[in-house]
Amino acid sequence: NAGVTQTPKFQVLKTGQSMTLQCAQDMNHNSMYWYRQDPGMGLRLIYYSASEGTTDKGEVPNGYNVSRLNKREFSLRLESAAPSQTSVYFCASTPLGQISTGELFFGEGSRLTVL
Amino acid sequence: AQSVTQPDIHITVSEGASLELRCNYSYGATPYLFWYVQSPGQGLQLLLKYFSGDTLVQGIKGFEAEFKRSQSSFNLRKPSVHWSDAAEYFCAVGAGAGNMLTFGGGTRLMVKP
Numbered sequence A: 001n002a003g004v005t006q007t008p009k010f011q012v013l014k015t016g017q018s019m020t021l022q023c024a025q026d027m028n029h030n031s032m033y034w035y036r037q038d039p040g041m042g043l044r045l046i047y048y049s050a051s052e053g054t055t056d057k058g059e060v061p062n063g064y065n066v067s068r069l070n071k072r073e074f075s076l077r078l079e080s081a082a083p084s085q086t087s088v089y090f091c092a093s094t095p096l097g098q099i100s101t102g103e104l105f106f107g108e109g110s111r112l113t114v115l
Numbered sequence B: 001a002q003s004v005t006q007p008d009i010h011i012t013v014s015e016g017a018s019l020e021l022r023c024n025y026s027y028g029a030t031p032y033l034f035w036y037v038q039s040p041g042q043g044l045q046l047l048l049k050y051f052s053g054d055t056l057v058q059g060i061k062g063f064e065a066e067f068k069r070s071q072s073s074f075n076l077r078k079p080s081v082h083w084s085d086a087a088e089y090f091c092a093v094g095a096g097a098g099n100m101l102t103f104g105g106g107t108r109l110m111v112k113p
Helices: none
Strands: A004-007 A010-013 A019-025 A031-037 A043-049 A064-068 A074-078 A087-094 A110-114 B003-005 B010-014 B019-021 B024-026 B032-038 B044-050 B056-058 B064-068 B073-078 B087-094 B101-103 B107-112
Touching: A004 A087, A019 A031, A019 A087, A019 A110, A031 A064, A031 A074, A043 A064, A043 A074, A043 B101, A074 A087, B003 B087, B003 B101, B010 B019, B019 B107, B024 B073, B032 B064, B032 B073, B044 B056, B044 B064, B044 B073, B073 B087
Parallel strands: A010 A110, B010 B107
Antiparallel strands: A004 A019, A019 A074, A031 A043, A031 A087, A064 A074, A087 A110, B003 B024, B019 B073, B032 B044, B032 B087, B056 B064, B064 B073, B087 B101, B087 B107
């Protein structure tokens, strides 16, 4: 009963390096999301995918790209990491059309440090 | 655009004491309101939600919240706190179907034995 799985859980990068955060869900959910969490700022939406084949920008998309590989997987890529991208990243999912119910299912997070 | 304010960054209560976490929102119509809890090293879990109807909603783990339109508030309460309630709590607002959630900055709850 995995739910939402994120990898890696921890990563340290140097400025300018690239990396991809992976997310997979086994609940047959249609919609998937990437958030970042910074102290005192709650969670801010980076990108989301309402359904397979679609992606849209959220509140803070600059410096990130996403790929909805299939219904299960939604990856977040940092092409050229910056110290401002040091954060904890959360992937979440929900059934299609259910965002208004608020029941997002979250992964355990990926802590990224950019030096 | 909607916004959420959680005025208290940290709160410490004694085990067995009552708890109230404050949440104020800004939105032009009746919003969808949520409380999430995040235990250390974990993702967020939905505690309760309000869409319409009865303004006092019950959630999991013995929590409840009351929607007060006149005060634009949705405060979370628990009559008797347990040590396992120590966590960070997030209030969130959604503007309806298809709209994304906006989260507050969070309140970290510590419980004294």
